[in-house]
Amino acid sequence: MKPLNYAILKHFTKVKEACADDVIEALKGEYGHFKALKKPAVIEAIMTGEANGLLEETRYELDEKGELKVYYRAHEEGAATINKYIPN
Amino acid sequence: MNNTLSSANATAVAEKKKLSSNFFKKGVTVAILSGMFYGLYSAFLTLGMANGVWADWYGVNNAALSAFVITYMLGALGSALNDTISALWCIGIAAFKGKLGDFFRTLKTKPGRVMVFAALLGGPIASTAYVVALQMAGSIVIPITALCPAIGAIMARILFKQKLTPRMLLGIAICFTAALMIGSTSMSADAPPNLLLGICIAFICAFCWGLEGCIAGYGTSMIDYEIGITIRQSTSGLSNLIILVPIMAMLAGNIGLAPSLVVQAVTSGPAIIWFVVSGFFAVFAYSLWYKGNSMCGAALGMACNGAYSFWGPFFCWLVLGVFVGMEGWTLPPIAWAAAIVMAFGILTIATNPLDLFRRKGA
Numbered sequence: 001m002k003p004l005n006y007a008i009l010k011h012f013t014k015v016k017e018a019c020a021d022d023v024i025e026a027l028k029g030e031y032g033h034f035k036a037l038k039k040p041a042v043i044e045a046i047m048t049g050e051a052n053g054l055l056e057e058t059r060y061e062l063d064e065k066g067e068l069k070v071y072y073r074a075h076e077e078g079a080a081t082i083n084k085y086i087p088n
Numbered sequence: 089m090n091n092t093l094s095s096a097n098a099t100a101v102a103e104k105k106k107l108s109s110n111f112f113k114k115g116v117t118v119a120i121l122s123g124m125f126y127g128l129y130s131a132f133l134t135l136g137m138a139n140g141v142w143a144d145w146y147g148v149n150n151a152a153l154s155a156f157v158i159t160y161m162l163g164a165l166g167s168a169l170n171d172t173i174s175a176l177w178c179i180g181i182a183a184f185k186g187k188l189g190d191f192f193r194t195l196k197t198k199p200g201r202v203m204v205f206a207a208l209l210g211g212p213i214a215s216t217a218y219v220v221a222l223q224m225a226g227s228i229v230i231p232i233t234a235l236c237p238a239i240g241a242i243m244a245r246i247l248f249k250q251k252l253t254p255r256m257l258l259g260i261a262i263c264f265t266a267a268l269m270i271g272s273t274s275m276s277a278d279a280p281p282n283l284l285l286g287i288c289i290a291f292i293c294a295f296c297w298g299l300e301g302c303i304a305g306y307g308t309s310m311i312d313y314e315i316g317i318t319i320r321q322s323t324s325g326l327s328n329l330i331i332l333v334p335i336m337a338m339l340a341g342n343i344g345l346a347p348s349l350v351v352q353a354v355t356s357g358p359a360i361i362w363f364v365v366s367g368f369f370a371v372f373a374y375s376l377w378y379k380g381n382s383m384c385g386a387a388l389g390m391a392c393n394g395a396y397s398f399w400g401p402f403f404c405w406l407v408l409g410v411f412v413g414m415e416g417w418t419l420p421p422i423a424w425a426a427a428i429v430m431a432f433g434i435l436t437i438a439t440n441p442l443d444l445f446r447r448k449g450a
Contacts, residue, residue: 001193002193002197003190003193003194003197003311003312003315004190004312005190005310005311005312005315006194006197006199006310009310034186035185035186035187036185036186036187036312043107044111045312047111047383048308048309048382048383049309049310051111051115051309051382051383051384051385052248052250052306052309052382053248053249053250054309054310060100060103060104061100062099062100062103066099068100068103068104068107070104070107082310085197085198085199085310086197086198086199086310
């Protein structure tokens with residue numbers, strides 16, 4: 001089992017793009033009991049990854065409830081860095 | 089239909105702007121708070137090292153400690169106790185937040201080991217260099233160590249390709265000038281004998297702190313910052329306590345001095361209570377430093393944190409001067425002026441100050 005923050009970043013190397021809700025949904029099985037698996041904390045982890053060039057924003061939209069969903073992806077260089085530091 | 093779509097788009101754009109701006113503001117707030125907590129922890133650490141058994145060691149000296157022990161070993165011991173107690177706070181906080189499992193899991197990984205390396209650079213190496221430089225050359229070294237934001241930003245440019253514009257460099261230079269203004273207030277006319285060597289050692293300190301800030305800031309882009317600080321304080325506290333303090337005792341010619349002084353310091357009630365407080369504030373001084381650096385980049389994060397050269401004397405004045413009533417802790421007017429200069433320097437790194445004077449849409 002990886003630390004939660006690693007699992008969040010690693011998720012982006014496995015999918016084309018994802019938003020915070022997608023990450024939470026994907027990790028719920030293994031990390032559901034973690035207090036830190038909450039939307040604000042996950043958004044902050046993703047945006048910190050973006051600020052450090054690991055992830056990049058792809059698009060954003062409002063969902064049916066009017067909540068903002070921002071999608072990110074790990075570009076080639078970002079994915080390489082994530083995979084270098086966090087192996088499978 | 090098209091109208092509904094464009095109004096939804098406008099809302100989405102506005103929400104996205106809000107999210108980005110809130111993230112930026114939070115990063116800057118966190119980085120500024122880290123400098124304030126640094127000032128608070130310095131003040132309470134100074135208070136701890138002025139009470140109980142420390143008052144004797146630094147004062148009457150009934151224990152008959154040598155000048156070497158008083159100059160070098162006590163500084164390392166104070167730092168070791170502060171960081172170890174801080175590590176206990178970190179472990180407690182991590183346990184409360186359900187992150188203790190991730191702490192042990194992170195330790196076994198590559199970023200975890202990088203964090204240990206950063207902690208060794210900033211903990212025993214830089215902190216000891218700081219104490220030794222202070223003792224050798226006096227407080228002239230403080231503005232030199234305040235060069236660490238510039239070093240951190242340049243290292244982040246080289247190692248992690250973070251951007252560094254001429255405007256950011258100008259801002260760093262302004263912050264450094266402010267630190268120099270504060271440092272100038274305590275420069276004494278009588279030059280200490282080891283001035284040059286002391287200044288060289290102060291550069292080692294600035295280099296190690298700069299490197300720690302940029303490596304650990306990058307590390308916390310992957311590691312949760314609360315886990316990062318637990319690794320930092322545990323590494324720094326234990327390596328100081330188990331390696332550095334005994335080495336100092338050996339150099340002083342009496343290895344038995346290490347456990348004896350540690351036991352005396354820990355059991356000195358009037359002192360240890362303030363170490364518990366300083367250790368608590370140190371948790372936030374360092375964790376918010378790492379978090380701020382990872383949220384807004386090393387240049388801006390470290391410049392905001394670098395305001396500690398103002399917050400340090402400020403909280404020492406507030407805690408030791410105003411609250412406890414000790415003499416000699418008043419803040420000279422130049423320090424207040426320097427604080428304004430520093431705020432302007434941080435603003436220059438974060439944004440183009442001229443934009444504030446331009447009208448929106450002009």
